[in-house]
Amino acid sequence: MDDKSKEFISEKFKKANQASPFKRKLMYYLDIKNRSIFGKVGLGITAYILLFNSIVYLWKGKxxxxxxxxxxxxxxxxxxxxxxxxxxxxxxxxxxxxxxxxxxxxxxxxxxxx
Structure with a gap:
């Protein structure tokens, strides 16, 4: 037996374990927070807006x-x-x-x- 037959991996398995382009881009932009102040500020502003709107929604009602x-x-x-x-x-x-x-x-x- 040659080595290629031992290393056979189906295409379905490869696709299931690959990250989608959306996921790769999302992880890239989330990783910016570790590299620059702009990412940290942007993430902070986004978190503040989401938290504020959630609290207002829960407090005041729909x-x-x-x-x-x-x-x-x-x-x-x-x-x-x-x-x-x-x-x-x-x-x-x-x-x-x-x-x-x-x-x-x-x-x-x-x-x-x-």
């Missing part, structure tokens, strides 16, 4: 908009509650009164002048 994008979609669809619409109205009035030009006051530095 019907609460987590960001301005979802707020606008829910407002357009008419699925915002009356309480949330009232909060929006109060905040809009506050911002209009805060940045209103009052006789020559610097509107952008109004907090400093008061």
């Amino acid at each position: 019907d609460h908009p987590m960001n301005n994008f979802m707020w606008r979609i829910q407002k357009q669809n008419g699925t915002l509650s009356k309480e949330m619409l009232e909060k929006e109205k109060i905040l809009k009035e506050f911002h209009l009164s805060k940045f209103k030009n009052d006789g020559g006051k610097k509107i952008w530095l109004s907090g400093v002048d008061e």
Whole structure:
């Protein structure tokens, strides 16, 4: 018997044990965190965003908009509650009164002048 017959490995076995291109790329980019500060910062920001959104989702529930994008979609669809619409109205009035030009006051530095 020659050595090739002893080393026979089926193509199916090779494919099952090879990493997919997606997995190889994912592992490469995850390995960047060990090599550079940019990878560590990027991974930290991603983890923070995922953790923050998860906590807000668990705390407020699935019907609460987590960001301005979802707020606008829910407002357009008419699925915002009356309480949330009232909060929006109060905040809009506050911002209009805060940045209103009052006789020559610097509107952008109004907090400093008061």
